[in-house]
Amino acid sequence: MLKISKIILYDDPKHPEIKIDKLEEFLSKNFKTNILRRENFFEIVDQNILDEIKKVRVYDLKKPFSKQEKNILENQEFEMFDGFEIIKIISKFIPPDENRMDIFHVIFTDRLIGTFDESDFRYHARIIIGSNPTIISIPGMIEAPAKPKQYYLDLMTNVENQSIEKINEKYKGGFLEEHDPRLNDVAEGCLLQAIVYYETGEEFCEDKSCRLFNSHWQKDLISTQVESKKLCQKHLQILKNLTNQS
């Protein structure tokens, strides 16, 4: 039985390749629950949220959030935000009457989010921070899973002095790029991961061919989310159990 009775999807209009109406359709097919679509979360709630989010920016990838020194590297080329801290902020801005266990909030964002990994003492970009609310980072789909090793070698050595565009051209299709139409397929997989995690407490699947697999490489992400789109036997059954009895 699903503990979720309603799912609210918050769009990010800067990414039209994420087709929120298609995602709604996908969820309706898989879960017998109410699904609502909303505009960009960060625009429809109290605008103080934007100031709060600025405070959870990560300036030093090698320090956990509690040890970050603010505003030291304004020239940093990327902007990353701490995933767990951003979830705390979003939770505060969810309207009180919708801040309930059975209403599942999914927020798509244009921001790059990361979490500090204690095993190698650095931040890593993440696609998804699963909880309620769940946040799904669209740039994370492009930045978090690694591109082919040879691609990085080509960039580093670049013996023929090729432009980055030329090198990218050589690997065309092998990894996701900005506004890639395949990002919507990845978003479907992220929704499944978020819902199964919320319902069962089990994070990701060990099976490399399952849509709930946590892909560390672009190749695996494309294979599980775009090409095969399949769940393993175990997760098929879990999904069935969750939906049949609801």
Ligand SMILES: [Zn+2]
């Ligand atoms: Zn599985």
